[in-house]
Amino acid sequence: MWFVRFVSSSIGKKAIMALSGLMLLLFLCSHAAGNATIYMSRAVFQGYADELHSHPLIVLIFSSGIFLVFLVHICVGILLFLQNRQTAASRYSVSTRVVANPLASKTMPYSGLCILVFVLVHVSGFAFGPEHEPIAETVKRLLGHFFYGLFYLVAFAALALHLSHGFWSMLQTFGVNHPRYNPLIAKSTLVVPLFFLLLFGGIALYFMTGIGASF
């Protein structure tokens, strides 16, 4: 069957990584848009959260959808990582990377793992947090702890690193590579991770430094 052939091929697995990565990126965009209301005021943020949770069906469909996409991205990623290790584990006594900045591409499985740990902590803290506490209060309470905030900052750095290879890599896997658009893609590969780092990191910094004590 064509689907089995597609999934078992090397390019097919990469396409699944790229497609699930794109979906996660879109989720990240919507999440970032929601969180940006924190910068406006407590009332706007709480209003947004209340509005969102007044539609439990939408929340359920989207959260289980994103859970599935996450699962696919992680499972296929682990599979690729293990299979690639089989092919090429410590081949040379001297190994040199010729590419100028290989850090992001070299550390994809590890930065991915950091993001996974973060997501588990984040979901258990916020989605499964105290039921009757307003979400704005939970954000203030949790991120008010210095080390909790620091953990968030480290995780956002890992996310930025992951995206700084992942964004370009996703487009390359989809076959988006054209002399006209390559400079734009190269710039976006810097801008997109930085955007999320600043937006999310700003929130963590706001609370952990105590500036957000009056939030």
Place this chain on the structure above:
Amino acid sequence: MSTIDLTLQIWRQKDSDSQGHLQIYTLGGISTDMSFLEMLDVLNEKLTKEGKDPVAFDHDCREGICGMCGSVINGVAHGPEKETTLCQLHMRNFKNGDVLVIEPFRSRAFPIRKDLIVDRSAFDRIIQSGGYVSVNTGGTPDGNAVPIPAKTAELAMDAAACIGCGACVAACPNGAAMLFTSAKVSQLCLLPQGKTERKARALAMVATMDEEGFGYCSNARECEAVCPKGISISNIARMNREYLKAVLLEG
């Protein structure tokens, strides 16, 4: 004429089934005008005179167009000079007293036959599975009967520059053969003569590439950086498009 003295650490392996090891040799008075392979020739003459087994390495044209030569020098396939095969790498790229670690192109799909010689017939099998255009009948067509835009012809020619040396596989952290396969897929799918079979070709060549035990591309771009013919990874993007189209519509 300036000369340099070198310490070489060369991978010695009797045959495919033996364990290999790095052997240390010292070599003095190497002319900087020599090519890398000529330097190995000097070493082999010395070894032969001493009654030892010379280092086995692949080579043929020695002018950078056949794709036979190639080793990993201090972790870099074909050595430190960009867009150069090992035979065209000259000793002026090295300094007096340098230590050079010379290893074969390693990949699960490239078994070592002896010393620096690896079996790259996996590449031949990828080509056999679809790297051709079927013309089963008819006379020779007129050269200008099928117009091809100059830009397209150039892109196809850039891809066709691949000499199949295997440096892309050797340099890839995953031992993937995407650059090689994509160069061949691109070269043919860009031209009108190759368009007829483009879907079947992409499916067959990718399937063979996977069966041969090459790794999965993780877009680390190392292949492009060491390719002696400067093959661009835009070819990999093109093959991804070709394959996705083929597998979704005709797979």
